[in-house]
Ligand SMILES: Cc1cc2nc3c(=O)[nH]c(=O)nc-3n(C[C@H](O)[C@H](O)[C@H](O)COP(=O)(O)OP(=O)(O)OC[C@H]3O[C@@H](n4cnc5c(N)ncnc54)[C@H](O)[C@@H]3O)c2cc1C
């Protein structure tokens with residue numbers, strides 16, 4: 188293999204590039220990234236970056252003086268993959284010929300249908316998004332957060348701690364109901380009320396209203412977490428004034444954050460022959476349907492033996508850890524036996540509380556609090572399926588959580604919970 | 606100066622103890638019985654390394670998975686980018702002594718700011 192192209196210059200792409208060098212690949216390495224920035228860390232963007240505690244320079248993922256001997260092609264978007272001759276087409280007409288391709292294009296924030304919306308409406312995925320939101324939050328005012336995922340919950344928390352007046356609108360029964368399961372999600376969601384955030388659950392959003400003169404509701408067509416087709420949406424560039432809920436209530440807003448999930452960036456692979464299905468469909472080691480092409484990070488749906496499905500896991504640790512296995516598969520032509528990946532893990536910081544989760548809550552048939560208590564906002568809960576642990580949640584229980592995480596990883600490696 | 610830290614018997618293999626120095630220091634005993642001392646706080650964010658995952662001579666930080674080599678303090682992967690400070694350890698008569706390093710610590714910005722503010 189003489190040339191490897193890594194498409195996507197963020198966490199998963201950087202980790203794959205490092206793995207290539209660590210695993211002895213000494214050929215040409217081309218790293219293509221749509222953003223103009225060197226790889227940076229996203230988790231602080233919904234947390235300390237917004238408060239100003241973490242500055243831009245501290246977001247860098249590369250170590251000082253780190254040199255991967257790579258050709259960086261930044262500010263360049265891949266628009267197509269020719270699998271026959273393995274060449275990646277870029278938006279500016281250039282092409283990168285490569286023997287191996289690592290797809291690491293991640294995901295993009297879902298936006299409200301009908302355009303950008305009025306000023307003051309934000310999504311949060313990139314550094315540029317975060318800069319805009321940070322500047323808006325610094326002015327203070329009333330913030331409405333739409334959507335019950337991690338990014339929404341963290342922005343609500345960060346802004347509340349900064350002193351803004353925050354309303355958090357969630358379509359489901361409670362924020363984080365998907366990843367944590369409804370019971371534990373409810374136990375965690377009391378943190379919002381503890382800190383004076385108004386949590387409105389079980390309601391979709393009908394649209395946004397501009398400030399002052401424009402009384403018309405701009406339909407967002409947003410029901411639940413599902414953004415649907417919308418007519419009009421000519422939002423103009425006035426400033427947002429309110430969010431109108433499905434039940435007709437109008438919530439005044441100076442700033443709106445739309446946190447309704449992220450979509451895998453795989454458009455550029457349409458028609459290439461790489462199998463797609465809510466992300467790039469991969470084996471248990473990141474190999475795709477096309478030899479010489481692997482996929483890693485948020486854009487990749489790896490086969491998960493425990494649940495016998497392809498799962499797109501959108502967490503930092505997987506994007507950092509799993510590329511090593513994908514690179515091993517790429518360099519060995521798929522003959523290296525895949526090591527079972529560690530169970531998916533994520534953390535979230537809300538209101539100074541550390542939330543950690545490992546495993547897959549959807550597989551559980553029971554969940555028990557085994558240490559501490561939700562009333563104290565500090566506890567450990569174990570999720571089981573037929574008596575076997577399949578997931579663990581820790582809320583401000585770092586040490587104990589680490590132990591349980593290790594046990595879960597060990598039992599998965601032994602195949603005990605497969 | 607050698608500070609008596611704790612009894613060796615007080616740290617089971619694979620465990621650690623924390624010295625309330627300023628900044629705090631963590632003493633680790635590996636599964637093989639070796640003892641190392643490093644700064645307690647991860648260089649990335651405010652959290653205690655002994656809460657992490659000890660594997661061989663490496664401790665994986667409990668939140669974001671950076672790993673530190675107990676012998677050198679070197680970090681293997683992001684998000685941490687700076688090594689953690691190491692301290693010299695001496696074992697005598699079943700007691701662990703630690704000589705605190707006089708190198709500047711690599712504390713995460715939030716902790717450094719708090720210490721500078723005098724609220725240790
Ligand atoms: C605000 C925020 C907070 C988060 N907090 C946490 C947290 O607390 N804990 C946790 O576990 N996880 C968290 N995450 C998730 C974590 O950041 C992601 O899982 C991780 O960034 C995934 O890395 P990735 O490299 O796969 O994708 P991305 O980080 O999305 O990077 C993909 C890169 O590819 C580029 N790209 C896309 N399409 C193309 C193309 N066609 N051509 C070239 N380049 C392209 C993009 O511009 C982007 O730079 C958070 C995410 C966000 C957005």
Ligand code: FES
Nearest residue numbers: 647649650666669
């Ligand atoms: S706090 Fe140590 S790796 Fe993040």
